Amino acid sequence: MLHPVGGACPLAAPQGRTLGDVPRPADRPLPLLPAALLAAAGGGLSAAAFPGLGWWPLAPVGVAALVLAVAGQRPRRAALLGLLHGWAFFVPLLQWSGVYVGALPWLALATLCALFHVLLAALLPRALRAPWGLAPLAVAGTWVAVEALRARVPFGGFPWGRLAFSQADAPTLGLASLGGSPLVSFAVALSGALLALAVTTLARRGRLVQLPDVRLPSRGTGGRATRAAAAAAALAVAAMGAGALLPRPVDASEGTAQVAAVQGNTPEPGLDFNAERRAVLDNHARATLELAREVRAGRAPQPELVLWPENSSDIDPLLNPDAAAVISRAVEAVDAPTLVGAVLQGPGEGLSNAGIVWRPGTGPTERYVKQRPAPFGEYMPYRSFFRIFSDKVDLVRQDFVAGTSTSLLPMGPALVGDIICFEVLFDDLAREAVAAGADLLxxxxxxxxxxxxxxxxQQLAMSRLRAVETGRSVVHVSTVGISALITPDGVAHQSTELLTSAVLQGELPLRSGLTFAVRHGLAVELFLCGVGVLLLLAARRRPRAAAVASGPPVAVDLDVPAVRA
Known part of the structure; x- marks a missing residue:
């Protein structure tokens, strides 16, 4: 059978498409094994970006690794890769959660968090098909949306491991004043997506790998591909460095406060630290009395306010006269209002985790009660169910009850906003305190x-981000360390060692005025999430490798010489 030159060729393409639209055989996702190794490596690199190792430039590299691993994958396989990435990330990151309770609670928490990366990875292939060349924005918006979900559910959320919390030493931190942790995470994820595009563009030029959906418009010479990849890499660096262009003011618009933070230490770390709760109280009182002696001797400045950490008095000083007497003696000696972290009985059968202002000559006055008790640490949800898996649930003998409002604490020249431990993870509490008038956190x-x-x-890094986000000095004070005085630019001063007794003193700026993040932080987060969701909805459908065989045939005229069949 002869086909004349210029005649119709029996090759066909799907209706509405030409053969040029059909993905080439090389445009396939990575096979499962290399994709799995890449996803797991990305999780490990992301974990290494957080304090401990603190190699913050690895955060976008970890994002890029996951993007490359899931590119073009079907949702189920992408979800599996997300689980591997999540485990490789959260298992080392959350190792601290199993130090004294064993591996089961640690691995259970890591797996729960990893499930959110299952969702993330299942969505990323679609995000990479976003229209108008906006795939990097779609990836970043999707990442922020999943982080926002994890910050809220289950049990009120657990946002530990947000990309933003790896950036305390990075220029990216400056973005916190505009949009808090969501904007910082967005910048890191955007940088990672751009890195993935740059790597793939170079790899395609060298015919090393050709992943669907991860590409830059670089038709033509290899030089164009190189320039396109270089542009993507430059944009990735710009996303990480943009925060350095933003000012981080440290001026004392409301004066200064001479602050003392007391890290009294505990007799022994571990779950039984509060079995020696009187010793813990005595340690903090003793350190404060020593500070008072230094002040009287002229070797230390007179503090205008003194800050004790959470659990510095696990004996309720409002019910126990002996504990109250110990605190009063220390406060009278140092002659400054002192914030005491105390466990209080009530309301009802529950407990309250509180910060109480103890004043010389007056005793206990204003207080703040923790609004976000830590699930499984301060209260036990579904106790009977979780007892099936571990009897450690009964270490939480009484549940803590959540406070109901943000209470500002007047102390010397400062109006203090109190944040207790686990609460530093959440964006809204620091913002609400500052919006209400706090000039020191x-x-x-x-x-x-x-x-x-x-x-x-890791927790200290969160406090540093809160300082930049709110434009306030932050005193981070712990029973056993690390404690530090943090200026509004996010710099930690006089950081203490772990498991030591120490007193930090410094003059911190008090500031008024509200950053954009304090005024509009939630709106920024919703906008970034909306970018991700809208681009996911606008993304084109997944191309089929077998598209040539589908749909009604359409003749394609090819200018080919006559051949004999």
């Missing part, structure tokens, strides 16, 4: 139950 925490793990430096 304090984070009272207790790391005694986590030993020498990376929990303490």
């Amino acid at each position: 304090v984070v009272q925490t207790n790391s005694a139950t986590f030993g020498t793990s990376n929990m303490a430096p």
